[in-house]
Amino acid sequence: MKNNLTVIKIPLAILLLLCLLDMPYGFYEFVRFVALIAFGILAYQSKEKENKSELIIYASLALLFQPFFKIALGRTLWNIVDVITAIYLLLNIVRNQKINKTL
Numbered sequence: 811m812k813n814n815l816t817v818i819k820i821p822l823a824i825l826l827l828l829c830l831l832d833m834p835y836g837f838y839e840f841v842r843f844v845a846l847i848a849f850g851i852l853a854y855q856s857k858e859k860e861n862k863s864e865l866i867i868y869a870s871l872a873l874l875f876q877p878f879f880k881i882a883l884g885r886t887l888w889n890i891v892d893v894i895t896a897i898y899l900l901l902n903i904v905r906n907q908k909i910n911k912t913l
Contacts, residue, residue, distance in 0.1 A: 826845070829889070
């Protein structure tokens with residue numbers, strides 16, 4: 811299962827970091843849809859693993875990035891959110907790999 815989650819987390823982190831560039835508006839809409847789906851899957855997997863803290867984080871991120879009722883944070887704040895979220899996803903991969911090596 812960890813490989814499936816890594817396959818979700820790495821591309822999502824890359825998409826979030828690409829949001830730092832000056833992209834067409836449609837790209838940001840696309841990222842919001844992808845993020846909603848990806849964070850929904852990650853939240854579900856966290857629920858299955860009974861990891862309540864990750865469930866709350868991923869569900870909150872799904873709500874934040876959802877494209878239907880947009881939260882207007884401004885470009886600068888969204889860039890900060892994108893970077894922090896991408897770093898969290900990548901660090902989470904590293905942490906999970908370390909945990910899996912010790913098991």
